[in-house]
Amino acid sequence: MSGPRRVVSVVGTRPNFMKTAPVVAELARRGDLFEPVLVHTGQHYDDAMSQIFLEELAIGAPDHFLDVGSGPHGAQTARVMERLEPLLVELEPELVLVPGDVNSTLAAALTAAKLNISVGHIEAGLRSWDRTMPEEINRLLTDQISDHLFIHSPEARDNLLREGRPDAAIHAVGNTMIDTLVAMRSRIEAPATDRPYLVVTLHRPALVDDPEQLRAAFAGLESIAADMDVLFPVHPRTRANMAAAGVEPSAPGLQLLDPLGYLDFLGLVSGAAGVLTDSGGIQEETTFLGIPCFTLRDTTERPVTVEMGTNTLLGRRPDRIPEVPGLIEEARERPASVPEGWDGHAAERVVDVLTRAETYA
Ligand code: UD1
DSSP states (O other): OOSOEEEEEEEOSHHHHHHHHHHHHHHHHTTTTEEEEEEEOOSSOSIIIIIHHHHHTTOOSOSEEOOOOSOOHHHHHHHHHHHHHHHHHHHOOSEEEEETTSHHHHHHHHHHHHTTOEEEEETTTOOOSOTTSHHHHHHHHHHHTOSEEEESSHHHHHHHHHTTOOGGGEEEOOOHHHHHHHHHGGGOOOOOOSSOEEEEEOOOHHHHTSHHHHHHHHHHHHHHTTTSEEEEEOOHHHHHHHHHHTOOOOOTTEEEEOOOOHHHHHHHHHTOSEEEEOOSHHHHHHHHHTOOEEEOSSOOSOTHHHHTSSEEEOOSOGGGGGGHHHHHHHHHHSOOOOOTTOSSOHHHHHHHHHHHOSOOO
């Protein structure tokens, strides 16, 4: 073999940065063997959704920025493919690594696969069994065309085997997003306050693109703000939908914030009495931190956070939000543990796999 192996990592959205940063850092640490290249599609582009994470996670400027921006699914996916293809032709990497389940993930995997470049999927095998979620389509298809499937929970292997993926392609490495949390932990500080508070994030189209659901969610939050402070960093999609639906909540304890950086957000979560969310990654971060999490969705692709961790699936039921303060007490008493491999060393195991493999095909 001649020279270090070039590995292109593609990121696009806020949650991708935490999953990929430790892997790129580990590849760089083994610079005699690997040449990491980072491509940012620009699916997320606001400073608060992108730049702050690059800085805080010490990722630095990406080597290539595709500037695809927002758009309907087809257009956004196509734009990533159109702009990534010539770059991959030029770079001729041995492997393209993609994390998670966003449009940039599928677009990059598909572009690489069609160029006969091997693909590695970080966070493979998660399934919500709900194909109305864009992320579920992205997961299913990315896993079908990936040569290396890096999983972080046991049911992911069963899901992949059931879909015909070969056992030898599946690597149980653990959770690279938790690597980031472990690495940053000494810099994550809970705010100084005596009042218990609930952290809220809601951004899924199924919830926030539906004005009735959105209104009901804020009515619920206003009602619990009488019992505890409610701190809600609002995703741009949610902010836009609130404006369109004329939702202007106001209750003394309810604070709508701008999107937060990694350290501020995890700081807030680490000091929270509980978290209400429809996010994927936050179900995992709360499980690691031992904070009760209430997921406002009908399904979760992360059942291990319910079975072992601190997560409770409420359903897509904004009418259940007023129950949350009462449920927090019960949740705190339930035994919970952290899944295997969520230990700060997952990226090392990813790169161990890549080091051992003689070829990536
Ligand atoms: C995307 C992912 C979702 C992930 C989420 C994390 C897909 C299909 N969805 O959803 O899985 O949980 O990221 O945040 O890939 N916008 C801005 N500034 C930005 C980015 C977006 O204002 O930097 C606004 C735009 O109005 C845009 C909307 O947010 O149209 C939605 O952005 P988009 O990337 O399409 O989807 P997300 O809802 O962010």
